[in-house]
Amino acid sequence: ITYCNLGNPQALGQRPITFFREVLSLCDNPALLRRDETRMLFSPCAINRARKIIESMPGRNSGAYTNSQGIRSLREAVASGIAARDGFPSRPEDIFLTDGASSAINLSMQILIRSQEDGVLCPLPEYPLYSASIILHGGTMVPYNLSEDGDWGLEIFEVKRCLEEARIAGLTVRAMVIINPGNPTGQVLSVTNQEEIVEFCRKEGLVMLADEVYQDNVYVEDRKFHSFKK
Numbered sequence: 001i002t003y004c005n006l007g008n009p010q011a012l013g014q015r016p017i018t019f020f021r022e023v024l025s026l027c028d029n030p031a032l033l034r035r036d037e038t039r040m041l042f043s044p045c046a047i048n049r050a051r052k053i054i055e056s057m058p059g060r061n062s063g064a065y066t067n068s069q070g071i072r073s074l075r076e077a078v079a080s081g082i083a084a085r086d087g088f089p090s091r092p093e094d095i096f097l098t099d100g101a102s103s104a105i106n107l108s109m110q111i112l113i114r115s116q117e118d119g120v121l122c123p124l125p126e127y128p129l130y131s132a133s134i135i136l137h138g139g140t141m142v143p144y145n146l147s148e149d150g151d152w153g154l155e156i157f158e159v160k161r162c163l164e165e166a167r168i169a170g171l172t173v174r175a176m177v178i179i180n181p182g183n184p185t186g187q188v189l190s191v192t193n194q195e196e197i198v199e200f201c202r203k204e205g206l207v208m209l210a211d212e213v214y215q216d217n218v219y220v221e222d223r224k225f226h227s228f229k230k
Contacts, residue, residue: 019046026050027062070097086230101213106133108209112174113139119171121159121206127183142166142173151220152185154178156196163204175207181214181225188223198228
């Protein structure tokens with residue numbers, strides 16, 4: 001039996017990115033930074049990053065509680081990366097760090113869903129974590145179909161139809177999930193399509209949940225990724 005779980009590539013021999021592991025090791029055991037052999041075992045960039053992170057921690061200790069949004073220096077690094085990507089400022093105060101995307105999705109659903117009468121618009125095909133999380137928190141998934149003939153793009157009239165039907169059925173639709181680039185479809189939304197979605201969510205009073213985790217995995221030659229923030 002060959003296990004080909006798409007979420008577990010290292011089980012099939014994919015090598016991990018060592019930088020993150022080096023930084024984490026040094027942050028959890030800062031005494032290593034005072035040892036001469038560390039410079040031979042760890043890369044200079046990992047050592048410098050670990051020193052910066054440790055200095056921003058309460059008590060300079062990774063075991064201490066930090067700000068609920070996450071360590072300030074890490075949020076500053078994320079904000080800098082977003083600003084460099086989009087060409088627009090990003091504030092660390094607006095960023096919340098979680099232990100993986102799954103935790104962020106579950107936390108969002110926990111905040112949004114109050115009862116079974118609360119619905120969340122989700123694309124089909126979809127990454128099943130969304131439907132599972134909605135059900136887990138007692139809500140109702142409101143599916144909208146992506147257009148196979150249109151390279152799995154999103155058509156606003158289809159989303160509007162699904163929203164109206166859900167409201168007629170007595171649901172209070174509170175949010176809309178957009179996965180861009182798509183998982184599992186791989187589609188990349190056009191800027192025009194994204195602008196339509198933003199305006200639609202604004203007009204209908206929906207929280208927009210933009211899943212952009214695959215932004216570096218674009219395999220459509222005539223499309224370029226653009227973030228919804230931009």
